[in-house]
Amino acid sequence: MKVLLLAEHDNSVLNEATARAASAALAIGEVDVLVAGENCASVAQSAATLSGIGKVLLADSPPFANQMAEPVADLLLELSGPYDAIIAAATTNGKNILPRVAALLDVMQISEIVEVVSPDTFVRPVYAGNALQKLRSDEAKKIITVRPTAFEPVASGADAPIEDISSNVSNDKSSFVGEALTDDSRVDLATAKTVISGGRAFGSKEKFEELLFPLAQKLGAAIGASRAAVDAEFAPNDCQVGQTGKVVAPDLYIAVGISGAIQHVAGMKDARTIVAINSDEDAPIFQIADYALVADLFEAVPELTSKL
Amino acid sequence: MKVLVPLKRVVDFNVNIRLKADGSGVDKTNVKMSMNPFDEIALEEAVRLKEAGKADEVIAVSIGVEKGQDILRTALACGADRAILVIAEEDVEPLNIAKILAAIVAEEKPELVLMGKQAIDNDCNQSGQMLAALLGWGQGTFASKIELADDAIQVTREVDAGLQTIKVNLPAIVTADLRLNTPRYATLPNIMKAKKKPLDITTPDKLGVEVRQRLTILETVEPPVRQPGIRVTSVAELVDRLKNEAGVL
Ligand SMILES: Cc1cc2nc3c(=O)[nH]c(=O)nc-3n(C[C@H](O)[C@H](O)[C@H](O)COP(=O)(O)OP(=O)(O)OC[C@H]3O[C@@H](n4cnc5c(N)ncnc54)[C@H](O)[C@@H]3O)c2cc1C
Ligand SMILES: Nc1ncnc2c1ncn2[C@@H]1O[C@H](COP(=O)(O)O)[C@@H](O)[C@H]1O
Numbered sequence: 203m204k205v206l207l208l209a210e211h212d213n214s215v216l217n218e219a220t221a222r223a224a225s226a227a228l229a230i231g232e233v234d235v236l237v238a239g240e241n242c243a244s245v246a247q248s249a250a251t252l253s254g255i256g257k258v259l260l261a262d263s264p265p266f267a268n269q270m271a272e273p274v275a276d277l278l279l280e281l282s283g284p285y286d287a288i289i290a291a292a293t294t295n296g297k298n299i300l301p302r303v304a305a306l307l308d309v310m311q312i313s314e315i316v317e318v319v320s321p322d323t324f325v326r327p328v329y330a331g332n333a334l335q336k337l338r339s340d341e342a343k344k345i346i347t348v349r350p351t352a353f354e355p356v357a358s359g360a361d362a363p364i365e366d367i368s369s370n371v372s373n374d375k376s377s378f379v380g381e382a383l384t385d386d387s388r389v390d391l392a393t394a395k396t397v398i399s400g401g402r403a404f405g406s407k408e409k410f411e412e413l414l415f416p417l418a419q420k421l422g423a424a425i426g427a428s429r430a431a432v433d434a435e436f437a438p439n440d441c442q443v444g445q446t447g448k449v450v451a452p453d454l455y456i457a458v459g460i461s462g463a464i465q466h467v468a469g470m471k472d473a474r475t476i477v478a479i480n481s482d483e484d485a486p487i488f489q490i491a492d493y494a495l496v497a498d499l500f501e502a503v504p505e506l507t508s509k510l
Numbered sequence: 511m512k513v514l515v516p517l518k519r520v521v522d523f524n525v526n527i528r529l530k531a532d533g534s535g536v537d538k539t540n541v542k543m544s545m546n547p548f549d550e551i552a553l554e555e556a557v558r559l560k561e562a563g564k565a566d567e568v569i570a571v572s573i574g575v576e577k578g579q580d581i582l583r584t585a586l587a588c589g590a591d592r593a594i595l596v597i598a599e600e601d602v603e604p605l606n607i608a609k610i611l612a613a614i615v616a617e618e619k620p621e622l623v624l625m626g627k628q629a630i631d632n633d634c635n636q637s638g639q640m641l642a643a644l645l646g647w648g649q650g651t652f653a654s655k656i657e658l659a660d661d662a663i664q665v666t667r668e669v670d671a672g673l674q675t676i677k678v679n680l681p682a683i684v685t686a687d688l689r690l691n692t693p694r695y696a697t698l699p700n701i702m703k704a705k706k707k708p709l710d711i712t713t714p715d716k717l718g719v720e721v722r723q724r725l726t727i728l729e730t731v732e733p734p735v736r737q738p739g740i741r742v743t744s745v746a747e748l749v750d751r752l753k754n755e756a757g758v759l
Contacts, residue, residue, distance in 0.1 A: 212671070268674075268676075270676065271639065271642075271649055271651070272648055272649070275643065293670050294652060294667075294668070294669040294670045295669075295670075297635050297639075297651075298639065298649070298651050298652070299639075300639075301604070301635070301636035301637075301638075301639035301640045301643070302639045302640065302642060302643040302649070303643075304605065304636070304640065304643075305605060305608055305639070305640035305641075305643035305644050306643050308605075309605070309724065310603050310604070310605045310724035310725050311604070311605075311634075311636050311640075312725065313633065313634050313635055313636060314633070323728070327633065327733065328631065328632055328633055328730070329521070329527050329536065329630075329631055329633070330630065330633065331733060332526070332527050332732075332733070333527065333529055333536060333730050333731065333732065333733070334730070334731050334732070334733050335727055335729075335730050336727070336728045336729050336730075336731070337725045337726060337727045337728060338725070338726045338728055339724065339725050339726075340724070340726070341724055374679070375647065375648030375678065375679055376648040376649070376650070376676055376677060376678045376679065377676065377677045378674075378675075378676055379664065379675040379676055379677050380674075380675045381669075381671075381672065381673065381674045381675065382672050382673045382675075383671045383672040383673075384671060384672040386671070392670070396758070421759075429688060432689070433688070433689060438672060438673075439654065439668045439672070439673065439689065440668070440669070440670060440671060440672050445630065445633065446548075446627070446628060446630075446687075446688065448670070453758050454752070454756075454758040454759075464526070465523070471733075471736065474758070475752070475756045475758050476736075476739070477748065477752070488739075489738070490736045490739075491739050492736075492739035492740070492756065493739055493740060493742050493748055493751060493752070493756075494739055494740070494741045494742065495741075495742050495744075495745070495748050496741065497745070502745055505745040506745050506748070506749065509745060509746065509749045510749065510759070
C-alpha cells in the first residue's frame with residue numbers, strides 16, 4: 203500500500219499532528235508526505251525528518267497559502283493516482299479538505315480513526331466516544347482522517363528527499379479574507395502535557411482569567427474550556443474541549459467548574475490523570491475523575507495556585 | 511434566493527446511549543430522537559436570512575426513516591416554508607447523503623445550502639464538504655458568522671488556531687458550528703400552522719440515486735471504562751497525591 207499524508211502546518215512550522223498521523227499512515231503502508239502551502243520550504247524540511255517516510259512532495263504556490271479546501275482537494279486529486287490511501291490529521295484543515303477529496307474520488311471517508319487494525323480495518327469513536335466502531339473499507343482508495351491524540355508521533359532524524367511539484371490548480375470558488383488567531387505564545391492545547399479547563403461556573407471572563415491563568419502559568423499548562431465557557435466568551439473558540447471542539451490527552455487534565463456533559467468528556471477522557479474541582483458532589487465529571495475535590499472553585503483555585 | 515437545509519434525525523444529545531450486547535450497534539428502541547443540534551442552528555440561520563429579506567424560500571430536507579417527518583414538522587414550525595423527506599434506511603453514509611442532496615439541488619436550484627457541520631451520532635463531519643465537491647461549489651465549513659452579499663457569502667470559520675474569514679462565491683455550501691446563533695423553539699401556534707405546510711415524500715430511486723453503502727461495520731463496542739477515582743478532602747491532599755501518587759507534578 204502506498205499512502206499520501208497531507209501535512210498540517212502554517213507555512214512556517216510543521217504541526218505535531220502530522221508526526222502523529224504519520225504513525226497511523228505507516229501502519230497502513232509506505233508513506234509520502236505532501237506539503238502544500240506558500241513559502242513553506244521550512245515545513246518541507248521538517249517533514250523530511252519524519253522517520254520512516256519515503257519522500258516529501260512540496261507544492262509551493264499561492265492558491266495553497268491558506269489551506270483552502272477547494273484547491274488543496276484538487277491538488278490531492280491530481281496526485282492521487284499512484285496512492286492507495288490519502289490521510290490527514292483530523293485537524294480543522296484535515297476535516298475540511300479530505301471529505302472533498304473522497305467525494306471527488308467517489309469513495310467514503312473514514313473519519314477520525316483511533317486505531318489501525320489492518321490496512322483496511324480501523325476503529326473510530328462514534329456518539330461522542332460512547333461507542334467504538336470497528337469497520338472495514340473495501341474502497342479502491344482509502345481516505346482517512348486520524349485523531350492525533352490516539353497515536354504517538356514518529357521520531358525525527360530522517361533525511362527524506364524533497365521533490366518540488368508544480369501544479370496548475372487554481373481557485374475560482376473561494377478566497378481568504380483574514381484571520382483572528384488566538385495569541386500563539388500560549389501553551390498549545392492540542393499537545394500540552396497539562397491542561398486546565400474552566401466551565402460556566404467562573405461567571406465572567408475576568409474571573410476565568412484571574413483564577414486560571416496564574417495556575418496555568420505555574421503548571422506550564424494550556425487553557426481549555428467547556429462549550430458553555432466559550433459561548434459565554436470567557437475563552438476563545440479554539441479553547442473548547444469536547445466532541446465538537448478539540449480532543450486532548452494530556453498527562454494531567456484539571457476540570458474546574460465543569461459539570462462533565464458527555465460532549466465535554468468526549469474530548470478529555472483519555473487524559474492520563476483527571477482532576478475535577480466542582481461544588482456539586484454529584485457532578486458527572488466526578489465519575490471519570492481520578493481525584494475529585496468537592497469545593498468552591500473561587501477558594502480552591504487560588505489555594506491550589508499558592509501551594510504549587 | 512432559495513436556501514436548502516438538510517436535517518438529520520439523531521438520538522437526542524441528552525440521551526446516554528446503550529449498545530446492543532451482540533456488538534451490532536446502538537439500541538434505539540424507545541430512545542428519544544431529535545433534530546441534529548448543528549442542523550437546528552443551520553435552520554435558524556436560514557430562517558433569519560428569510561426574515562431579513564435575503565432569502566425567499568427555506569426548504570428543509572431529511573433523509574431517513576418515515577419518522578423523519580417529526581423533525582421536518584418541527585422545522586416547518588420554526589420557519590421553513592416546505593419540506594422534503596427522502597425515505598431511506600437509517601444511517602445512510604455521508605457519500606450517499608451527498609449524492610441524494612446533489613440530486614435535490616439539481617431539482618430545486620438553491621443558491622445556498624446551509625447544513626450542520628457534523629451529525630452527533632456518527633460524528634462523521636463529511637456530508638457538506640462532499641456535497642460541495644459533487645456540485646463543484648465552494649464551501650464554508652464550521653461557520654460561526656455569515657454575511658450574504660449578491661454573488662458571494664463571507665464566512666467566519668472556527669478553526670484550530672482561532673477564527674478565519676473567507677469569501678465563497680455563490681452558489682455555496684455552508685456548514686454551521688455551535689456559535690452561529692441560538693436556535694428558537696417552535697411555538698404552539700406555529701406548530702399548528704406547520705401542519706398545513708407542504709411536506710413531500712420521495713425516494714432515492716425517484717431522484718435517480720443508487721444508495722450503496724461502502725463501509726462494513728464489523729462491531730460496535732463500549733470504550734474502555736476508567737477506574738473510579740478517589741475523593742480528596744483538601745487542596746493540600748490533592749497536591750500531595752498529584753506529586754507522590756500520580757507523579758504528574
Ligand atoms: C451538539 C453539541 C455539541 C457540544 N459540544 C461540546 C463540546 O465540544 N465541549 C463541551 O464542553 N460541551 C459541548 N456541548 C455542551 C455540553 O452539552 C454542556 O452543555 C457543556 O459542556 C456544559 O458546560 P459546563 O460544564 O461549563 O456548564 P454547566 O453544565 O452549567 O456546569 C457548571 C458546573 O460548575 C459547577 N459549579 C458551579 N459553581 C461552582 C463553584 N463556585 N465552584 C465549583 N464548581 C461550581 C456546577 O456544579 C456545575 O457542575 C455540546 C452540546 C451540544 C448540543
Ligand atoms: N440523513 C440525513 N438527512 C439530512 N441531512 C443529513 C443527513 N445526514 C447528514 N446530513 C447533513 O449533513 C451534516 C453533516 O453530517 P455528517 O457528515 O454525517 O456528520 C448534518 O449536520 C446534516 O446537515
